[in-house]
Amino acid sequence: MTFSWIASYWPLLLAGAGQTVLLLVISVVFGFVLAIGLAFAQVSGSPLVQHLARGYATFFRGTPLLIQLWLLYYGVGSLLPMIPCIRQSPFWPILREGFFFAAVSFTLNYAAYEAEVLRGALLAVPKGELEAGRAFGMRPFTLIWRIWLPRAIRIALPTIGGEIVMQLKATPLAFTVTVMDLYAVASKVRQDTLLVYEPLIVVTVFYLILTAIIARAFRLLEAQVPVRR
Template sequence: MNFSWVSNYWPLLAAGATQTVMLLVISVALGFVLAIGLALAQIGGPHWLRWCAKSYCTCLRGTPLLIQLWLLYYGVGSLLPMIPGLRSSFVWPIVREGFFFAAVSFTLNYAAYEAEVLRGALLAVPKGELEAGRAFGMTHWTLLRRIWLPRAIRIALPTIAGEVVLQLKATPLAFTVTVMDLYAVAYKIRQDTLLVYEPLIVVTIFYVCLTIVITRAFRIVERQVPARR
């Protein structure tokens, strides 16, 4: 095993690790917010909204993430330059990059999976807790904010932790749309040094360590938040 190349490539490795973490944080944070709306729409929205939310979740959960990413990057991405004035706007440097399409694709995909998790968790909240909130005169939104949604998130925490780890393992797909994430850096190192296993071992260690951090963080949160109010 030869790891002498690490001293020369560590700035590139650090930059790739940063890109990976940024993709994970952006997609999980924005996707979770979107998932809450999708879950609530499936449970208490009007018929047309429930149908739209269920169709969205079914379609995105039923197709590979790689295909969704390529449809956005090669499909929508090829149409963006045709929008009048977009090239001269301040958003063009952002939307022309593969990172933007990867972040959007990962966010939409994560939201679809997380919405189903939250939908089940919302339905699992004991009815007696909701009835007690209504008995205290809480409005629908107060009940949702103070009892229903917090309890559902607490119920779903172990599953959410697993979904975040799965999202982390999906980030190497960004390499296919020119994003220089950690896997892309490892691929470049392999091309430069003709070393196959060593760069992949470094990537594996990074993902394992980050998975441990995520898992322990969620366990700490589970211990801090009581199971029952």
């Protein structure tokens, strides 16, 4: 095995790693915010809102992420250029890129899975703590922000860490819509040099290191905010 090619391709490898991390951060941050709304919609929303939130979760959890990505990129992406106001807008340079569709599809998919995690965590919060907050005169929003949601997140921390790792392992799918992530760079190296295993080994090591960092960060976080039962 030879890894001398890294000297020539390291700028591309760094750029690809940056795209991978950026895609992960965007999908996790925005997906988590959306998941909070979906979780509360299922737990305390009206019957119609509950059915809509469950339908959303069922659709995105029940269909492959690759199909969702292709539906957005090849479906919606092919329609956007036909809308003059979008094509002429200052956002068009972003909307025409595969990275945009990858970020949207990954965010929507992650939100569906995380919403189910948070829904279970919200239901696991002891009712006595919520009743105590109401007894102190807390308004619904204050009760959610200061007691219910933080308590649920503490309960769900181990699962949230696992979901982020799963999301990381899904990022190579972005390669299929022209995103130059780390896996795409490895494919380019393979095409240019005819090396098969070495580029994949580099990608594997990167994902292992990033997974270890995520796992370590969540272990430290769990130690700082232990769950009280």
